[in-house]
Amino acid sequence: MLPLSFGVPVTGAVRSYHLESVSSGRDVALMQRISGGDGEAFAELVRRYTRMLYNVAYRYNASAAEDLVQESFLRSYQHASTFSGRSKVSSWLYRICVNVCLTHQGKNGMQMADIDDINEAELVGRHDDRPEAAAERGETFRALEDGLRALPSQQRMVFILRELQGLSYGEIADILGINEQAARTNLCRAKRRLQVWLDPLIR
């Protein structure tokens, strides 16, 4: 369980040294405008970071990804005044999004359709038929996404942040409220599982 709460300023976080003094003046000004109720500034924030958060949320829980991103931005707006500039805006948003994802998982428990809930037409050829989807993601990437969602929450999130979002272990440790070694251990476990999972597809 994350030790974070949205009312707690990032500046007060115990391990915030990883993120100190990395926010640009532009980011700080943007967040100040948002905390003052500037809608254009918030729209700018949404434009800059929706894709980043969507990638995390989708890989974490595809079926709820859009809701998770909307909820993350809602909380970022509500708590904009707690942003002090000692972390990057991206790190601050990641932290909110991770918390929203894990909270959603806790509230909703495990989600999986029973086969009886799915009609026959859905079962046959059940996949994303869009040509652009096929271009975006091959079979292996789809299998990776499936395998990801079978991982324990923390392993899944560490893997997403490290391997798919490219964050440092220090940033991941801050975002998840764990130490760097725990982040490394979680990543190793996740990769072991996923490697086995994808074994038939790895040539």
Next chain:
Amino acid sequence: MECSEALDLLYSSFDGQVTPTEQALLDAHRRMCFSCAANLVKAERFQELLRHVPQLTVPRGLEQRILNRVAGQTSGAMFKAAKVRSIASGAQRHWRGLSMAGAALAAAFAIFIVAHGTLQDLGTHRPARETVTAVVRGSLEDIGPDSKVGNVIGSSIPISSGETLRNTSAAPATVAITPHLAVTIDAASQIRFLKVHTNADTSVTDIIDVHLDRGSVRVRESLHKDASAIHLATDQATMVPTGTVFAVAKSPGMTHLTVSSGKVAVFTPSGVFNVAAGQGVRVARGAVLRDRSSQSIPH
């Protein structure tokens, strides 16, 4: 160095996190240990694959919907005038989330006495943490990770990552892998243990990943605290029980699953489903069909 440690070191090396000494140990292990050489190569390919995972585009209109929601749930009508340039090019994706639901367990098990953590010297190719002692009822051909072939008839055997068990007899043979897990291998069938791992501190076998190479198997597993479920894979799907009895059969291009009790999560490239007791499915490339002819599993 054990194979599992070598794999962890290799993962660390991708991050540039290994010392020269560790790198030398890893290199030496790769030269000496044939049992995990292929696995390490796969790890490198897996890492290469990860470098090419594309960033997703956002669904069309999502940014505007975010603004609308925030405006609707706060006092601000301020967003109404905000124009958002959509960078979305993708459409909605309707992938169901997946995870393993907890399920009630009802299974009568063939109980074998299985010795854990009592392995003696099994040689360099059988690290203790990647080996379990199983008990075989019936007759099986055992191909070890070092490619040595032997016959097992009604006795205990060490099973390690990379081990293959083949049933060349006319009768099924049952392998009790842990006190909670038994796999019956039908005649003319073969399974391969992709990964076996036992926690050195707790002596609990926490990873058992099996591939059904051909034929059919029946699985009886009673999940208990701290233990991970068996992952039984074919070319079409991977089955993960949540405490159950189930059978998997493989025919060309097709996997047949029949569940006798509990539930089995089925992971396929085209979706994920729970299959409950009394149900059967057939999984082929790109399609999952309810199997009307599924029968209960003989005990």
